[in-house]
Amino acid sequence: MPNFHTKTLKPLQYPCTYKETTFTYEARSKRGNTLVMASTQGEQVLIRIQQKEDGVLLVKGDKVTRPTQASFLQKVLIDFRDASEAEEIFSNIEPKKFLHVKHSPYLKEIEFFANHFDAKREIWVEVGFGSGRHLLHQAKKNPHIQFIGLEIHKPSIEQVLKQCELQNIDNILVIDYDARLFMEFLPSNVVGRIFVHFPVPWDKKPHRRVFSAAFIEEALRVLHVNATLELRTDSPLYFEFTFSQMMQLSKADVHVKKNAELEITSKYEDRWRKMEKDIYDVILTNEIEAAPIPKLGRLHFDDGVDFAKIRDAFKDELLRGEGFFVHFEELFEIDEKSGLIRLSFGANERNERCFIQIQEGKVSYLPETILATKSNFSAHTLIKEWFHGICD
Ligand SMILES: C[S@@+](CC[C@H](N)C(=O)[O-])C[C@H]1O[C@@H](n2cnc3c(N)ncnc32)[C@H](O)[C@@H]1O
Structure with missing residues (x-):
């Protein structure tokens, strides 16, 4: 992340x-940290100034506001440095030093799936596509299918987008998002196949696996009748775990295969085959048409709050619910009536980091794009109750 160090501003x-x-504006916290709200070319960026132990100030972009291009953040930091006549001790904010995933029309943000995605043709999803060999092969072979590739490893994303460009493949959408939470964004009954090939086994921490009762339930909702959820793994423990999860469904059509050949093998598969490991497939076929679900909206606050009361009661606090949490981290004061609360909240597996802005009693999220997923909604309800507890 671009940042600079200085002794004075x-x-x-x-x-x-x-x-x-x-x-x-500028907002200050009791811990001695400062936020500066900046905007350039229509993009908002929060600058964070952190007081370090040796009296040095670390100036960087706050992770919560992510401009569409890293160059905007660099520009804002350069302008802030010059406007506040800072003498840099260390800096890496000059342009051209940052690599980021290249812009591609096939790389989508979660907002796209929440608000703009229209499932016009059948969808196949690949979870954790890695090198992308299987995803690219399937997309070339099935040009009438819309593929969605989920991956959280940026170099793999970069590699697949490059291959799409080189091979003129236009039926893959890629998203950097945790597969355990992604299905919530898809409409019901639109997916033909979900591939989960060689997921990280997490044999010592099974709760981190992609497969869980909740994942299977959401997968069945998005699959159309006769569509399939397919696990391929070299881990006997992952195989048994998934099979037993599926067996807990009240009715299930499950097929199991051992050492079946696929048309294409992934890098992982090649490695396991060389080591003569067994490979297991578990294929669950959906038999039920699911009810439609509404599109996910954004979270917002209807009621106002009294900033002074919130400021006086504020402390670093962690609240927990079932599968979700809210962590109120730091409060920043702009003036008597306005300020910001930095917090993280949402699902235990993937949470939102954001601010709540309170300005003249009005409350909003920063950024405004926090989506009303199930866990976010539960956490948001807890936040509203917390506000009421202080202000009523
Ligand atoms: C062992 S690799 C397998 C890659 C590929 N499927 C193959 O067979 O070669 C697992 C991949 O899943 C990705 N991954 C792990 N957890 C994930 C999650 N929760 N959501 C999406 N992708 C995930 C990892 O980044 C990694 O690329």
């Missing part, structure tokens, strides 16, 4: 503009 008068960047 000249205070700015807010709001002010320097070159193409506008600095709107």
